[in-house]
Amino acid sequence: MHSEKIKNFLHKRRQAEQSGGEERIQGQHDKGKLTARERIDLLLDEGSFTEIDAMTTHHYHEFDMQNKKFFGDGVVTGYGTIHGRQVFLFAYDFTVLGGTLSEMGAKKITKIMEHAVKVGSPIIGIIDSGGARIQEGILSLDGFASIFYHNQLASGVVPQITISVGPSAGGAVYSPAMTDFVIMADKIATMFVTGPEVVKTVLGEEVSFDELGGAMSHGRNSGVAHFVGKNEYQCMDIVKTLLSYIPQNSTEEAPIVETGDDPNRLDNNLINIIPENPLQPYDMKEIITSIVDNHVFFEIHELFAPNVVVGFARLHGKTIGIVANQPMVLAGALDIDSSNKASRFIRFCDCYGIPIITLVDTPGYMPGTQQEHAGIIRHGSKLLYAYCEATVPKITLIIGKAYGGAYIAMASKNLGTDVNYAWPTAQIAVLGSEAAVRIMNRKELDSAKDPTALKKQLVDNFTEKFANPYVAASYGTIDSVIDPAETRPSLIRALDALANKRERRIPRKHGNINL
Ligand code: HXC
Numbered sequence: 001m002h003s004e005k006i007k008n009f010l011h012k013r014r015q016a017e018q019s020g021g022e023e024r025i026q027g028q029h030d031k032g033k034l035t036a037r038e039r040i041d042l043l044l045d046e047g048s049f050t051e052i053d054a055m056t057t058h059h060y061h062e063f064d065m066q067n068k069k070f071f072g073d074g075v076v077t078g079y080g081t082i083h084g085r086q087v088f089l090f091a092y093d094f095t096v097l098g099g100t101l102s103e104m105g106a107k108k109i110t111k112i113m114e115h116a117v118k119v120g121s122p123i124i125g126i127i128d129s130g131g132a133r134i135q136e137g138i139l140s141l142d143g144f145a146s147i148f149y150h151n152q153l154a155s156g157v158v159p160q161i162t163i164s165v166g167p168s169a170g171g172a173v174y175s176p177a178m179t180d181f182v183i184m185a186d187k188i189a190t191m192f193v194t195g196p197e198v199v200k201t202v203l204g205e206e207v208s209f210d211e212l213g214g215a216m217s218h219g220r221n222s223g224v225a226h227f228v229g230k231n232e233y234q235c236m237d238i239v240k241t242l243l244s245y246i247p248q249n250s251t252e253e254a255p256i257v258e259t260g261d262d263p264n265r266l267d268n269n270l271i272n273i274i275p276e277n278p279l280q281p282y283d284m285k286e287i288i289t290s291i292v293d294n295h296v297f298f299e300i301h302e303l304f305a306p307n308v309v310v311g312f313a314r315l316h317g318k319t320i321g322i323v324a325n326q327p328m329v330l331a332g333a334l335d336i337d338s339s340n341k342a343s344r345f346i347r348f349c350d351c352y353g354i355p356i357i358t359l360v361d362t363p364g365y366m367p368g369t370q371q372e373h374a375g376i377i378r379h380g381s382k383l384l385y386a387y388c389e390a391t392v393p394k395i396t397l398i399i400g401k402a403y404g405g406a407y408i409a410m411a412s413k414n415l416g417t418d419v420n421y422a423w424p425t426a427q428i429a430v431l432g433s434e435a436a437v438r439i440m441n442r443k444e445l446d447s448a449k450d451p452t453a454l455k456k457q458l459v460d461n462f463t464e465k466f467a468n469p470y471v472a473a474s475y476g477t478i479d480s481v482i483d484p485a486e487t488r489p490s491l492i493r494a495l496d497a498l499a500n501k502r503e504r505r506i507p508r509k510h511g512n513i514n515l
Contacts, residue, residue: 016054016071020095028095033166033188034232036076036091036099039126043089043163043236044080051078053108060102063135070096074133075105077112079121082243085255088116091126094166098130101172105133106143113150120249122159124239127176127189128166144171151178156351158249161239164189164215164225165232177224180348181242181300183235184215184225191218216303223304223341241298245312245319247352254319254354259293263316263492267291271484274361274425278400281327284309284359287399288322291315291488297322300345305337310345312354316492321349324359325410327400334406335366336379343386350390355495358411361400363432365409378514380409385513387415391505393498395419395491398426398469398478413477418501419494422469422478423487429466433459436466 019025019035028035034042040049054076057069074096079088090109092099109125116123132140154160160179168176168191176182176191184191192213199205199212211217218224227242229235247254273286289295292313299311307329311322323342325332349356365371365380387394387409395418396411407428411417422428430436437458438445448454465471472478482490 012055012071019072019076019093020070020097024095033094033128035095036093036126036128039091039163039165039232039236040076040078040080040089042233043124043126043239044082044087045084048080049078050080051076053077053111056104056108058102058104058136060136060139065135068097072096073102073104073108074099074129075101075108077108079112079115082240085243085248086119086121087124087243088112088121089124089126092129092166094128094130097133099128099166100130100133101140101143101147102133102136103139103143106140106146110146110150113147113154117150117154117157120158120251122161122243122246122248123154123179124161124163125176125179126163126165127168127172129168129172131167131169131172141171144175147175148178151175155180156250159243159246159352161242163235163239164191165235166190168192169195173224181226182218182224183227183229183238184218185229185232185235186215188232189215191224219303221304223301223337225304226300228303242312245298245314246354250351250353254352256317257293257314259314259317261293261316264489266485267488268485270487271423271425274400278427281331283328284324284326284332284361284399287359288313288324291491292320292322293317301341305335305341307332307335308338308342310342315357315488315495318495319354320495321345321354321356322359323356323411325362325406327361330366332362332401333364333366334362334380334383334409335371336374336376339376339380339383339409343382346383346386346390350386350392353392355393355395355498356390356411357491358394358396358417360396360398360402360407360410360426362403362406362410363401364403364406380405381514383409384415385511387411387417389511389513390416391501391503393418393495393501395494395498396421397482397487397491398422398428400425400427401432402426402428403432404430413479418498420478421480421482421487421490421494422472423484424469424481425484426469426472426478426481427463427467428469428472428478429462433462433467436462 055071056073058073075092077090162176162179162182164184173191190209190213196207215228219228227238267290274282288297297313307326309324309326413420445451469478469481
């Protein structure tokens, strides 16, 4: 009797493991995609996965759906470990009705999210789905709504990561967008609110799936993708590395790693990275990699708005978030996309107790009608909001130009920054010398016998007076002008001094960030 029951159970379990069946699995492989279970195996520590709700089915009868019942109902959910640390995850199963979201699928996903929030573990979603299951209509739409609700409940409590390795259509893209990081597989993942057919019907525009919503489009243009993986394997590696830098939840610390890099290591060549002529570009990433442990910088949003650089690294084994201007692109000027990119990163670091180090070399906010009309005032001010809001240790180093609004926005002292350093090469002023002279001395220059000579004299005078860090240092908005060679030890000492920082604000429901 018992043996019959066990036999029946084993049969059902095997059925559940086979998802939509061998033919569908082969179809998935033929498209160059892995199955949900293969993906989970690739991501988690070997043998660590525990599936839950494996025998869920839908309870729908219309549209011949009673003949389309598969265990799991289009999503595999459960928990396991990555490098020994627990994560909760859900992976849409394309072999079952195109991985579409059903009422039961949504219940499975939100159950996992609730568990993760209760125990304080990251949530990972693997997306390969046709979106709302058309046959289930409102039940499916309401299912999405409950996922969004849980995304918001988890936001700032546990990290949420999306791995996009297939289609993600319609409103289904909004759950990934509400997570902290999105990793898309090149040539495999697509995300769009309306597909190419709708685009053609409504706008008469011909566009391919990949061009409209492929990984590169979202990596470079929209910024939806924080990372683009060459393939699914690389996507999983990116997630593992990302997790190694961040804590399990907002009450824990990020893992501390014994990197073996000397905290007192000097770099006498660091100053030589920046050209003597401040108008010449240089690569800020060279400075970052020179300073951080073992020269390892894990960049986020590498392809999007590259005029600002953000990412994680370690200093004396502890995770830091870096925000830096990139003089190689648009001379490091701040625009709408870079302001959004940096603000979102700052807010992530602040949620999860990760100190922020800001490296400054920027001529200002980008001028022009395109930026003004697209809302640089609205978007640029998010950067101010994010820095002011952040209560984690904040350290700023001004390397070169720090002019006007961009000086203020890049974590200047009065935004609540704890330690402000500058190199002797820093130039802190309302405007660059040329522009300042043009405005202040226009009348004199217009009536001068030799305007060129006068202008040179005025510019030299302004540069000598203001294009340095010492005026700011005399007012204490720069705490120390440091020797560039000593940048690494100076930052590590500041981080150590700030390790127990506590800052309490007036309680409120939440601030109203200028979206
Ligand atoms: C029901 C669906 C489905 C859907 C796909 N299928 N999408 N079933 N509801 N939304 C089924 C197909 O009928 C097929 O079943 C199987 O899944 C695999 O789909 P294929 O089309 O054969 O696969 P492929 O060629 O790889 O194309 C995948 C796809 C395409 C790009 C996802 O299926 C597609 O465009 N689907 C529609 C996407 C969409 O518009 N979704 C609704 C978005 S609105 P059989 O049995 O024939 O193999 C939305 C609202 C959310 O999501 C609201 C939240 C706010």
